Amino acid sequence: MPHSKIDTTSAKPQTAQVIIVDDEEALRVSLSQWLDLSGYTICVHADAISALEDITPDFAGVILTDVKMPKLDGIAFTKSVLAIDRDIPVILMTGHGDVPMAVEAMKSGAYDFVEKPFEPNDILESLERAIEKRKLVIENRALRTQIAQQGTLDSRLIGNSPSMRALKAEIANIAPTEVPVLVSGETGTGKELVARAIHDLSTRNDRRFVAVNCAAIPESTAESELFGHEKGAFTGATNRRIGWIEHADNGTLFLDELSSMPLALQAKLLRVIEQREIVRLGSNTPVKVNFRLICATNEDLPTAVADKRFREDLLFRINTFELQIAPLRQRKDDLPLLFDIFAERAAENFDRPYEKPPAKLWGGLLAHEWSGNVRELKNLAERYVLLTGNAEERWARLFGNSIGNGAADPADKTGSLADQLRHFEQHIIRDALTRHNGNVKTVMDELDIPRRTLNEKMKKLNIRRDTIEER
Ligand SMILES: Nc1ncnc2c1ncn2[C@@H]1O[C@H](COP(=O)(O)OP(=O)(O)OP(=O)(O)O)[C@@H](O)[C@H]1O
Numbered sequence: 330m331p332h333s334k335i336d337t338t339s340a341k342p343q344t345a346q347v348i349i350v351d352d353e354e355a356l357r358v359s360l361s362q363w364l365d366l367s368g369y370t371i372c373v374h375a376d377a378i379s380a381l382e383d384i385t386p387d388f389a390g391v392i393l394t395d396v397k398m399p400k401l402d403g404i405a406f407t408k409s410v411l412a413i414d415r416d417i418p419v420i421l422m423t424g425h426g427d428v429p430m431a432v433e434a435m436k437s438g439a440y441d442f443v444e445k446p447f448e449p450n451d452i453l454e455s456l457e458r459a460i461e462k463r464k465l466v467i468e469n470r471a472l473r474t475q476i477a478q479q480g481t482l483d484s485r486l487i488g489n490s491p492s493m494r495a496l497k498a499e500i501a502n503i504a505p506t507e508v509p510v511l512v513s514g515e516t517g518t519g520k521e522l523v524a525r526a527i528h529d530l531s532t533r534n535d536r537r538f539v540a541v542n543c544a545a546i547p548e549s550t551a552e553s554e555l556f557g558h559e560k561g562a563f564t565g566a567t568n569r570r571i572g573w574i575e576h577a578d579n580g581t582l583f584l585d586e587l588s589s590m591p592l593a594l595q596a597k598l599l600r601v602i603e604q605r606e607i608v609r610l611g612s613n614t615p616v617k618v619n620f621r622l623i624c625a626t627n628e629d630l631p632t633a634v635a636d637k638r639f640r641e642d643l644l645f646r647i648n649t650f651e652l653q654i655a656p657l658r659q660r661k662d663d664l665p666l667l668f669d670i671f672a673e674r675a676a677e678n679f680d681r682p683y684e685k686p687p688a689k690l691w692g693g694l695l696a697h698e699w700s701g702n703v704r705e706l707k708n709l710a711e712r713y714v715l716l717t718g719n720a721e722e723r724w725a726r727l728f729g730n731s732i733g734n735g736a737a738d739p740a741d742k743t744g745s746l747a748d749q750l751r752h753f754e755q756h757i758i759r760d761a762l763t764r765h766n767g768n769v770k771t772v773m774d775e776l777d778i779p780r781r782t783l784n785e786k787m788k789k790l791n792i793r794r795d796t797i798e799e800r
């Protein structure tokens with residue numbers, strides 16, 4: 330029986346796939362030769378049951394099937410295919426007198442039928458239409474998934490700055506794959522949030538996400554925590570314990586603050602990653618484990634390698650794909666949005682009123698250093714909601730007495746008061762113009778100053794609209 334398998338993941342997505350099912354060998358051969366010459370990727374089956382094994386919901390092609398066949402006939406086969414995916418086009422090849430039956434089959438969802446005997450050219454048009462239809466269905470689905478994922482990501486990872494948008498696009502791209510990901514970023518930038526988002530957008534999202542903070546497990550118990558132990562493995566091991574890695578089987582293993590892991594344990598971890606099996610303490614039997622690895626670090630790992638605190642071979646195993654989250658001070662455009670959303674959520678949680686602080690106060694956010702990144706911002710937004718007093722008073726308690734607490738840039742906290750103020754004003758106006766793509770009217774509204782004042786200030790502070798960065 331001629332039987333070639335379709336590789337649905339193969340690198341030839343342009344050539345449309347056709348599965349031919351017929352118990353008559355002569356027909357299989359002639360049809361497949363002809364379709365092969367026409368540029369299709371062909372897979373032939375002598376019976377419907379074996380054909381079903383090749384059909385998955387993402388099958389990107391079309392099925393041509395005989396009706397009268399032993400084991401499973403073409404009608405029942407069509408029903409099974411449509412149960413897998415009701416949008417797979419099935420074209421029936423009917424024998425003489427089978428037409429009424431084929432018409433019935435079409436009512437229940439078959440795409441078309443052709444009466445035997447036929448010339449290959451007779452089915453070409455129907456086949457091409459069916460292939461086109463299938464292509465559209467697959468494309469639409471991919472698009473819908475992408476949009477849904479974008480929506481999920483946008484509601485979870487707040488921020489529209491160019492670097493946040495790029496990060497979200499990278500997450501959507503990498504999540505469905507199995508590659509190990511290294512997430513790096515300063516404290517509070519959202520590394521764990523990103524790791525969870527990757528898991529939730531992956532095919533493992535119905536399985537566990539196991540987060541292990543490598544800095545928080547004591548060295549003495551780390552091995553047993555990670556790999557587990559058998560009853561009696563050591564004094565006090567009264568029961569078998571399944572370790573974190575085994576716990577993540579079929580799911581995602583998130584190793585946080587990885588650089589804190591002792592070197593000896595790093596060697597053991599490397600072996601687990603390479604061999605995909607663990608051995609519980611007190612046991613000699615390896616246990617297979619299948620996990621997607623995501624690691625996070627707030628330290629530069631190449632530096633840790635240079636300092637001989639981190640194994641280079643381990644680094645190469647985990648950094649197949651690296652996602653770097655920019656610190657908040659490098660994406661200041663995100664500050665107002667983050668503050669506003671966190672404050673709104675806090676207000677809802679604490680059942681407190683919240684009104685967006687007046688625009689003239691926002692400069693305080695920009696001037697702050699944000700060494701604690703988003704975590705610090707979230708905390709301040711929550712405190713803002715809980716504090717009493719008017720907006721200015723609350724703001725002053727959070728950010729100091731004046732708007733912005735001095736100069737805009739921490740590096741510029743020198744010079745006369747007039748110089749610092751000038752610098753700060755320049756920064757606020759530039760920032761507002763950048764955020765609003767140079768739209769003076771919006772900037773006037775936001776900063777609550779008349780056009781003349783804004784024009785004068787821009788002239789005095791040497792700010793030209795055409796020098797504002799395009800975003
Ligand atoms: N872009 C964002 N949108 C919404 N919330 C965010 C964002 N980034 C971070 N957060 C929130 O900030 C807090 C800190 O994030 P997370 O714990 O993921 O940071 P981290 O990088 O793992 O920090 P650490 O290095 O200290 O462990 C969390 O409450 C998280 O939900």
Ligand SMILES: [Mg+2]
Nearest residue numbers: 520521585625
């Ligand atoms: Mg963290």
